Amino acid sequence: MEDNVILTMRGICMTFPGVKALDHVDFTLRKGEIMALMGENGAGKSTLIKCLTGVNKYEAGEIHLEGIKGAIVNKDTLDAQKKGISTVYQEVNLCPNLSVAENLFIGREPMTKFHTVDRRAMNKRAEELMKSLNLPVDVRRKLEDYSIALQEMVAIARAVDMDSKVLILDEPTSSLDDQEVEKLFTMMRALKKKGVGIIFVTHFLEQVYEVCDSITVLRNGRLVGSYPVAELPRVRLVAAMLGKDFDDLAAIKTDSTEDKSKAPVYLEAKGLSHTGTIKPFDLTIHKGEVIGLTGLLGSGRSEMARVIYGADRASTGSISINGKPSKIKAPIDSMMLGMGMLPDDRKVEGIIGDLSVRENICLAIQAKAGIFKKIPMQKQIEIADKYIKLLEIKTASRETLVKQLSGGNQQKVILARWLATNCDFLILDEPTRGIDIGTKTEIQKLVIQLAKEGKSLIFISSEIEEMLRTCNRMVVLRDGAKVGEIEGRDMNQMSVMDAIAGGAEK
Amino acid sequence: MNKKRSVNVLLLITILLFVVMYMAGIVIYGSKGFTHFQTFLNILINNAGLICVTCGMTCVMLTGGIDISVGSLVAMDCMIIAVGVTRWMWPAWALILFILAVGVLFGLVQGFCIAYLEIQPFIITMAGMFFARGMTAVLDVHQISVTDETFTKLSSLKITLPFGGYTNPKGMYVAPFIRISVIIALIVVLLTGFMLRKTRFGRSLYAVGGNQVSATLMGLDVKKTQLRAYMLSSVLTSIGGFCYVLNTMCGTTTQAVGMEMSAISSAVIGGTLLTGGVGTIIGSVFGVLINGTISSLVKFNGHLLASWANIVTAFLLMLFIVLQAVFAKIREMQKK
Numbered sequence: 110m111e112d113n114v115i116l117t118m119r120g121i122c123m124t125f126p127g128v129k130a131l132d133h134v135d136f137t138l139r140k141g142e143i144m145a146l147m148g149e150n151g152a153g154k155s156t157l158i159k160c161l162t163g164v165n166k167y168e169a170g171e172i173h174l175e176g177i178k179g180a181i182v183n184k185d186t187l188d189a190q191k192k193g194i195s196t197v198y199q200e201v202n203l204c205p206n207l208s209v210a211e212n213l214f215i216g217r218e219p220m221t222k223f224h225t226v227d228r229r230a231m232n233k234r235a236e237e238l239m240k241s242l243n244l245p246v247d248v249r250r251k252l253e254d255y256s257i258a259l260q261e262m263v264a265i266a267r268a269v270d271m272d273s274k275v276l277i278l279d280e281p282t283s284s285l286d287d288q289e290v291e292k293l294f295t296m297m298r299a300l301k302k303k304g305v306g307i308i309f310v311t312h313f314l315e316q317v318y319e320v321c322d323s324i325t326v327l328r329n330g331r332l333v334g335s336y337p338v339a340e341l342p343r344v345r346l347v348a349a350m351l352g353k354d355f356d357d358l359a360a361i362k363t364d365s366t367e368d369k370s371k372a373p374v375y376l377e378a379k380g381l382s383h384t385g386t387i388k389p390f391d392l393t394i395h396k397g398e399v400i401g402l403t404g405l406l407g408s409g410r411s412e413m414a415r416v417i418y419g420a421d422r423a424s425t426g427s428i429s430i431n432g433k434p435s436k437i438k439a440p441i442d443s444m445m446l447g448m449g450m451l452p453d454d455r456k457v458e459g460i461i462g463d464l465s466v467r468e469n470i471c472l473a474i475q476a477k478a479g480i481f482k483k484i485p486m487q488k489q490i491e492i493a494d495k496y497i498k499l500l501e502i503k504t505a506s507r508e509t510l511v512k513q514l515s516g517g518n519q520q521k522v523i524l525a526r527w528l529a530t531n532c533d534f535l536i537l538d539e540p541t542r543g544i545d546i547g548t549k550t551e552i553q554k555l556v557i558q559l560a561k562e563g564k565s566l567i568f569i570s571s572e573i574e575e576m577l578r579t580c581n582r583m584v585v586l587r588d589g590a591k592v593g594e595i596e597g598r599d600m601n602q603m604s605v606m607d608a609i610a611g612g613a614e615k
Numbered sequence: 616m617n618k619k620r621s622v623n624v625l626l627l628i629t630i631l632l633f634v635v636m637y638m639a640g641i642v643i644y645g646s647k648g649f650t651h652f653q654t655f656l657n658i659l660i661n662n663a664g665l666i667c668v669t670c671g672m673t674c675v676m677l678t679g680g681i682d683i684s685v686g687s688l689v690a691m692d693c694m695i696i697a698v699g700v701t702r703w704m705w706p707a708w709a710l711i712l713f714i715l716a717v718g719v720l721f722g723l724v725q726g727f728c729i730a731y732l733e734i735q736p737f738i739i740t741m742a743g744m745f746f747a748r749g750m751t752a753v754l755d756v757h758q759i760s761v762t763d764e765t766f767t768k769l770s771s772l773k774i775t776l777p778f779g780g781y782t783n784p785k786g787m788y789v790a791p792f793i794r795i796s797v798i799i800a801l802i803v804v805l806l807t808g809f810m811l812r813k814t815r816f817g818r819s820l821y822a823v824g825g826n827q828v829s830a831t832l833m834g835l836d837v838k839k840t841q842l843r844a845y846m847l848s849s850v851l852t853s854i855g856g857f858c859y860v861l862n863t864m865c866g867t868t869t870q871a872v873g874m875e876m877s878a879i880s881s882a883v884i885g886g887t888l889l890t891g892g893v894g895t896i897i898g899s900v901f902g903v904l905i906n907g908t909i910s911s912l913v914k915f916n917g918h919l920l921a922s923w924a925n926i927v928t929a930f931l932l933m934l935f936i937v938l939q940a941v942f943a944k945i946r947e948m949q950k951k
Contacts, residue, residue, distance in 0.1 A: 185831075186832050190834045203829050204825030204830060204833075206892035216835050225814055226814060
C-alpha cells in the first residue's frame with residue numbers, strides 16, 4: 110500500500126434491479142485528507158458509501174483499510190464503526206426521545222463496575238465533548254428539544270468522538286446555516302490535523318473549494334476521476350460531473366430582472382400572520398412575477414409561504430386573489446384557487462413512495478378534480494410522460510415506484526405534480542436543495558419559463574446566487590418578520606446579505 | 616431539572632389521578648372500610664399478576680410493538696399448573712420452571728417472527744393468543760383446582776405488616792397483610808425499572824422505539840433488542856401467571872380473558888406511548904393501581920355492574936391519549 114493511505118476501494122460493482130449502480134469504482138483516501146465525493150443524482154455517491162459502511166452488499170471488488178490485513182467486509186454499520194468508519198447521514202439519524210448524552214454514547218456507554226450504565230460519567234463526558242466543540246447544549250435534555258441543525262451537530266460530535274479513522278459526512282450541510290457550516294468546517298479541519306480521513310459528500314461547490322483537499326467525481330455509477338482541488342477548477346469540476354458541455358449558469362438570467370410592478374396584481378396579503386411562527390406582513394405579488402423569500406435558516410421564509418398557502422392557518426390578516434377577497438383555511442382552498450406548493454420537507458410532506466411515478470404526478474390534479482372524477486388512464490400516461498421528459502426524471506418507467514428513485518428525481522416528481530395542475534401560482538420551497546447542478550439549472554430555467562407564461566411564483570432557496578438569477582424581487586425575512594424588499598437593480602449579493610444581516614450584530 | 620418534562624408531567628397526572636380516586640373512595644366508602652390500609656393491599660394482591668404482565672408489556676411497547684398474547688398465556692400457565700399437579704403429578708418447583716421455560720420459548724418464537732421475519736407484532740401475538748387459549752382448552756376444558764400442598768401453602772401464606780392495622784368492632788387488632796404474589800410483583804417492578812434505566816439493554820429499548828433506523832445506524836442490534844423484548848414480555852407474563860394462579864388456585868379456559876387489554880390500558884394510562892420510545896415502569900404500575908382502584912370502587916358500591924369499571928377505564932384512556940397529543944403539540948409549539 111502507498112504511504113499514508115488509510116482506505117482503498119478497488120473495482121466495486123453493485124447492481125440494483127435494472128440499474129448498474131456502481132461499475133468498477135476505485136476510491137482512495139489518505140490520512141488527514143478531506144475528500145469531496147461529487148456527482149449528479151444517481152451518480153452512485155450514496156451507494157458507494159453504503160457499500161463502504163456495510164449497508165449495501167457489493168457484488169465485486171474489495172476494500173482495504175489501514176492496519177487491517179486483507180480485504181475487509183463490513184457486515185453492517187456497527188461492524189464498520191468498530192473498524193473505524195463512522196458516518197453522519199443527510200437526515201439526522203439519532204433518537205429524539207433520548208437525552209443528548211445518550212445519543213452521543215448509546216451502544217458504547219461508560220459502564221459502572223456492576224455493568225450498568227454510568228450516567229454521571231456519561232453526562233460528564235458528553236458535556237466535555239460539547240464544550241470542546243463549542244455547542245450550547247444541555248446534554249441532559251432530550252434531543253427533540255433542539256433544532257435540526259443542533260441535532261446534526263450532535264450526530265457529527267458522536268462520530269467525532271468515536272476515534273474514527275474514516276469519517277463520512279453525507280450532505281451534512283444541507284440543513285445548516287452559514288455560521289453552523291463554518292463551525293462544522295472548523296471541526297473538520299481539527300479532525301484533519303488529527304489524521305482522520307474525511308469523505309465529504311455535498312452539492313455546494315463553494316464548500317468543496319473551501320474545505321476539501323481533493324475531489325473524486327462519479328457519474329452514472331462510474332468513476333470519472335480523482336483530482337487535487339487545485340488542479341480542478343470549478344468549470345472543469347462541473348463539466349466532469351455533468352459529462353457534457355456545461356451550460357453556463359449565468360446565461361439563464363435573461364430578462365427576469367424586468368420590472369413586473371406594472372403587471373396586474375395577482376395576490377395581495379394584508380397583515381397576514383401565524384402566531385408563533387411569522388409576524389404580520391403585507392405582500393403583493395404581480396402576475397408573471399417571481400418573488401424570492403430570503404433569510405437565514407429559521408427566519409420564517411418557509412413559514413411565510415405556509416401561511417399564504419394555508420398549510421398553517423392564518424391567525425390574522427386577509428388575502429385577496431385577483432382583487433377578490435379569499436378565505437384560505439386549508440391547502441385544499443388554495444388549491445382550488447389555483448395555487449400549488451412544493452414543501453421543503455419532501456420526505457414527510459410530499460412523496461408517496463409506494464405509488465408509481467405516474468400516480469405521484471397525477472395526485473394533485475386528481476385531488477383537484479375530486480375523487481369521483483377519475484382522470485382517464487390515457488390522459489394520466491400522457492401527463493406523466495410529458496413531465497418525465499420535460500424534467501428529465503431518471504426512472505426505469507412511468508410505473509416504477511417512486512421510492513426506488515434517487516432523492517433528486519423524487520424531487521422532480523413532486524415538482525411535476527404541481528406543474529401538472531397548471532396552477533396560476535406556485536410556491537417552491539427549496540426546490541433545488543440536495544439536487545445536482547444540471548437539474549438545478551433546469552429548474553431555474555423552468556421557473557423563468559413559467560413566469561413568462563404569466564404565472565406567479567414564490568421561490569425559496571438558501572443559495573442567494575440562485576435567487577438573484579431567478580427572482581424579480583426579493584423579500585427579506587429576519588426572526589420571523591418581513592424586514593424589507595429588494596428590487597431590480599438593487600439586487601446583488603451584497604445588498605441581500607446586508608439586508609439579511611440587518612447591520613445589527615456581525 | 617426539566618430534562619424529561621413531558622413524561623414527568625404525564626406521570627404526575629397519573630399519580631395525582633390515583634390519589635384523587637383513592638381519596639374519593641375514602642370519602643364515599645370510608646364507613647365500609649375503604650380507609651383501611653388493607654384495601655390498598657388488596658388492590659396489590661388482586662393485581663400482582665397484572666403488574667408483572669404490564670411490566671413486560673411496557674418493555675414491548677417501548678420498542679413500538681405490542682403483545683396481545685399475554686392474557687391467554689396467563690390462562691395457559693394456570694392450566695399447566697392445575698393439570699400438572701393433578702394429573703402429571705409434577706412437583707411445584709418443576710412446574711414453575713416449566714412455565715418459565717414455556718414463557719421463554721413462547722417469546723422466542725414470537726420475537727423471532729417479529730424481529731427477523733419482520734411480521735407485524737399484532738398479527739403474530741394474535742396467533743400466539745389463539746394458540747395459548749386453544750392449548751388451555753386442550754389441556755382440559757373443565758375448571759381444575761390446584762390441590763398441591765406447596766401451592767396451597769404459598770397461596771395462603773399471609774405476610775403481615777407491622778404497621779397500618781386497625782381494631783375491629785369486636786376490639787380485635789387486625790394486622791394488614793400481603794401475599795407472596797405481591798412480593799414477586801414488587802421484585803419484578805424493581806428489576807424491570809432498574810433494567811430500563813440503568814442497563815444497556817434497557818436504553819436500547821428506548822432507542823429502538825425512538826427511531827429504528829437511527830438505532831440501526833448508531834450500531835445497535837435492533838433485531839436482537841426486539842427479540843429480547845418479546846422474550847422478556849412472555850417470561851414476565853409467565854411470572855405473572857404464577858402470581859395469578861396463587862390468587863385463583865385453579866385453571867380454566869376463561870381465565871384472564873382480556874388481560875392483555877388491561878395491561879395495555881394500564882401502560883397507556885401510565886404514560887407509555889403506543890408509538891414507542893416513551894414510558895416508565897413506575898407509570899405503568901400506577902396505571903395498574905388506577906385500574907385496580909376503579910374495580911375496587913365498583914365493588915365497594917355493591918350495586919353497580921362490574922361493567923362500569925370498563926366505562927371509567929375507557930374515559931381515562933381517552934383522557935390520557937388526548938393529554939399525550941396535547942403535550943406533543945405544546946412541545947412542538949415551544950420549539951418554534
